Amino acid sequence: MPNGTSLNKIAFTQQNKLQTLVENRRIYNLNGCELNIFESYETAYQVPLAFNDVVITSMIAGKKVMHLPNKPSFDYLPGETVIANAREKMLIDFPEASELNPSQCIALTLDGNYVAETVQYLNHHYNSSTEASSWKLTFDHYHFQNNNEIASSLNKLIRICCGDDLAKNVYADLNLKELLIRLMQSQNLKMASAESLSHSNSSRLNYVLNYIQQHLSSRISVDLLSRKAYLGRNHFFKWFKEQLGITPLEYINQERIRLAKQLLTDKNSSIGEVSLQCGFNDVNYFVRLFKKTEGITPGAYQSVRL
Secondary structure, three states, X not given: OOOOOOOOOOOXXXXXXXXXXXXXXXXXXXXXXXXXXXXXXXXXXXXXXXXXXXXXXXXXXXXXXXXXXOOOOEEXXXXXXXXXXXXXXXXXXXXXXXXXXXXXXXXXXXXXXXXHHHHHHHHHHOOOOOXXXXXXXXXXXXXXXXXXXXXXXXXXXXXXXXXXXXXXXXXXXXXXXXXXXXXXXXXXXXXXXXXXXXXXXXXXXXXXXXXXXXXXXXOOOHHHHHHXXXXXXHHHXXXXXXXXXXXXXHHHHHHHHHHHHHHOOOOOOOHHHHHHHOOOOOHHHHHHHHHHXXXXXXXXXXXXXX
């Protein structure tokens, strides 16, 4: 199964300029943020790391094993992002790093006051009047795959931080705000999806997501969902994307592919049957969408899982 959207490649440090073979560090400072590029060229275990500010990290090359306080350890791979609170102590393993296979990771630290001011601004100017919800950056959903928007925001910030444009602090400020919005939307999507089954009536959003979950095998139109939410079609579309960062159709397809992956573990289920059970009347479209999302065809996925 593929990872999320990978970041653009960054040139590795020249060998004669390395200060250490484990977590060699390049630093780029801007107002309100600091970009760190870490590289490791030999295996190492239980390497400690902590930052004084909120940190957004993203793997670019190689593999790490992350150990965060009171959380299960996990593999950390390209296409994935981890966020950690200020002064959170991490222990990191580099089980595969070598001169021929170095690991590379960026760590973007954000001043806590900058994050708080941005969240306060969003809640004041862009909080939905139809929902009792608010913008917030949490650390419960701390490890996730990059979507295209998060990867694009990180790529732009890396380019800005490493560049020499005289207005780089202005560009960084605008892109940092976009990145924070994308991260909060991604967290809200994960949290709302998890809560929709057990708290279907706790909010308008949970009710809509629960309806989608219960009717994945049926035709689900935006007009129908907007009526369920008691919103006009255009207002509903804008509200949904503001809340979760993706369109209603993108969410429906995401959940249908998730269901398909569960159904494909049954060797007696044909691709056509799974397609219909997941609400796809066109099996060819299902196959194309599945391959676009997962990187392999449903048939290949089924054969690997059996």
